[in-house]
Amino acid sequence: MATLETTDTSADAAGDGVRRRDFINIAAVSFAGVGAATVILPLVNQMNPSADVLAQASIEVDLSAIKEGQAVKTIFRKQPLFVRHLTGAEIAAADKVDPSSLRDPQTLEQRTVDGKKQWLITMGVCTHLGCVPLGAGEGEVKGEFGGYFCPCHGSSYDTAARIRKGPAPKNLEVPKYAFKSETIVAVG
Amino acid sequence: MSFPWAKHYEPKLPLMKWLDDRLPLPRLVYNAVGAGYPVPRNLNYFWNFGVLSGAALGIQIITGIILAMHYAANGAIAFDSVEHIMRDVNSGWMIRYAHATGASFFFIVVYLHIFRGLYYGSYKAPREMVWLLGLVIYLLMMATGFMGYVLPWGQMSFWGAKVITGLFGAIPLVGTPIQTWLLGGFAPDNAALNRFFSLHYLLPFVIAGVIILHIWALHIPGSNNPTGVDVKGPQDTVPFHPYYTAKDGFGLGVFLIIYTLVLFFAPNYLGHPDNYIPANPLSTPAHIVPEWYYWPFYAILRAFTFNIFGIPAKLLGVVAMFSAILMLFFLPWLDKSPVRSGNYRPTFKKFFWILVADVLVLGWCGGAPAAEPYVMISQLAAAYYFAHFLIILPIVSRMEKPLPLPNSITEAVLEGKSGSTLSTSTQA
Numbered sequence: 001m002a003t004l005e006t007t008d009t010s011a012d013a014a015g016d017g018v019r020r021r022d023f024i025n026i027a028a029v030s031f032a033g034v035g036a037a038t039v040i041l042p043l044v045n046q047m048n049p050s051a052d053v054l055a056q057a058s059i060e061v062d063l064s065a066i067k068e069g070q071a072v073k074t075i076f077r078k079q080p081l082f083v084r085h086l087t088g089a090e091i092a093a094a095d096k097v098d099p100s101s102l103r104d105p106q107t108l109e110q111r112t113v114d115g116k117k118q119w120l121i122t123m124g125v126c127t128h129l130g131c132v133p134l135g136a137g138e139g140e141v142k143g144e145f146g147g148y149f150c151p152c153h154g155s156s157y158d159t160a161a162r163i164r165k166g167p168a169p170k171n172l173e174v175p176k177y178a179f180k181s182e183t184i185v186a187v188g
Numbered sequence: 189m190s191f192p193w194a195k196h197y198e199p200k201l202p203l204m205k206w207l208d209d210r211l212p213l214p215r216l217v218y219n220a221v222g223a224g225y226p227v228p229r230n231l232n233y234f235w236n237f238g239v240l241s242g243a244a245l246g247i248q249i250i251t252g253i254i255l256a257m258h259y260a261a262n263g264a265i266a267f268d269s270v271e272h273i274m275r276d277v278n279s280g281w282m283i284r285y286a287h288a289t290g291a292s293f294f295f296i297v298v299y300l301h302i303f304r305g306l307y308y309g310s311y312k313a314p315r316e317m318v319w320l321l322g323l324v325i326y327l328l329m330m331a332t333g334f335m336g337y338v339l340p341w342g343q344m345s346f347w348g349a350k351v352i353t354g355l356f357g358a359i360p361l362v363g364t365p366i367q368t369w370l371l372g373g374f375a376p377d378n379a380a381l382n383r384f385f386s387l388h389y390l391l392p393f394v395i396a397g398v399i400i401l402h403i404w405a406l407h408i409p410g411s412n413n414p415t416g417v418d419v420k421g422p423q424d425t426v427p428f429h430p431y432y433t434a435k436d437g438f439g440l441g442v443f444l445i446i447y448t449l450v451l452f453f454a455p456n457y458l459g460h461p462d463n464y465i466p467a468n469p470l471s472t473p474a475h476i477v478p479e480w481y482y483w484p485f486y487a488i489l490r491a492f493t494f495n496i497f498g499i500p501a502k503l504l505g506v507v508a509m510f511s512a513i514l515m516l517f518f519l520p521w522l523d524k525s526p527v528r529s530g531n532y533r534p535t536f537k538k539f540f541w542i543l544v545a546d547v548l549v550l551g552w553c554g555g556a557p558a559a560e561p562y563v564m565i566s567q568l569a570a571a572y573y574f575a576h577f578l579i580i581l582p583i584v585s586r587m588e589k590p591l592p593l594p595n596s597i598t599e600a601v602l603e604g605k606s607g608s609t610l611s612t613s614t615q616a
Contacts, residue, residue: 044369047369047370047372047383048368048369048372049368049372049373049374049379050372050379053372053373053374053377053379057374073470075469075470077373077374077375078373078374078375078377078469079374079375079469080469080470124470128502129350129351129354129355129476129502130350130351130354130357130375131347131350131351131472131476132469132470132471132472150472151472151474151475152351152472152475152476152558153490153558154558154559167490167492167493167501167502167558168502169495169500169501169502
């Protein structure tokens, strides 16, 4: 029958300095901690958008059918995207505003591509709480600044889709996009 | 963990004795909700709402498990599967309405339960843990209720999910990645619906677990009572069974009558008609509102329409909304008055009723459109809500001269001043 022949009473139990057992404890717990963190990472990451969701993350829009003054709603990343063909008057109205007076100061140039000032491409997602603003569809109200109007909490955007009035903090987001030709634009 | 005079479990049947010797489950039940738990003899009907909350949770779990047998958590067919439950599944309409109405009634009884705790000072020492665990249950209920409302995948489901997850988007720097992570996409879609279903099924059982802790913590000091005076001896208590099982049973009957009246005669009264329109990511309903039980907090969220010190209004609203609940965790230490019951606190009582009115006003504003005069009223009401807890309550609890307390529960009962109604003791 095995019995404990010796108990460590001498140097180890005296409590001065790091004992071998302290080192083993810290090393073991640290190792287990790193292991746990490694396991948690995929468990957390699985919540992020999956590959098929990300695969739909870019689209192409044909601009040839959009007449001046018209706008279309399409879907980009499961959210509405507004593509708007601004009229000369709308561009003038946007340029007339002093950007420094705005809540989120930006000029129309900064929100469009060089030489394509008439193509205003923005997300159709109100920057307040994510509703879809009105103004892109035929006959929808455009709000008092002639751009977009969010019916949820009354945010009004101007013809450059900049926030002018209401609770939204930012201008309508301009996604990353590039013109592939005169009439085809790739978003995303 | 109980009073020394608590009755001890004595098994009557040999089988129960056999079981009790091996697994003392009968003893546990006897001591928790049987004759082994001595309760103050003067509890009024406001003390029914704990048991009623438990009953409401039971209804939700039973109806919910059944609904999950017929529901499909897939964006393409979720809405249709709910209509399938309503039209094709045998008694499906009743079970779904029981679940939807049950959610509202769960919140009604929990709000009355919280009201009781606030008025009679049940959150004070030595019952702080009971209060804190109760708030944890309440937060879990809010999360569960929100995710459940998303599952039918109607317009309000979709846009509610969008707005509520959008709240996390207000967090500086990491907001958008967090929102994307929560949704598993850039907008609510199949991934979000599936995880909400999974969590909606899980959380009620977590709630049940926290309820066990809540009751465990309650049974250490024992129940509070309308006088707020501590139990002093055996004459102050009666056994839970049969006295309060009978009283709670009566209350349960009344609750079920009212619940079934709504269930069978006005099942959609507490819902929103827009949720019978399938979710459409391209069209926002004109007026997004959450379920009624979130309205006071929704009003606080929307009360911030202006930036303060460069902090955007949206972030302020989100912080204020969460603070409105988190602040309640500090209540036991904000109200320093040693007197528990509002019946003996004349100044507290006045402010308490103003708070009740204030929360009702907030609720009314939260359900109204985001326009004047509702915005201004919610701003004032939200300011008062915070002022009540952070300014008024600490000051009142220091300055107030409470009315004389009875020497014991028994004395109060025999003098007919047991506090069995909300105001009998005002003239004491």
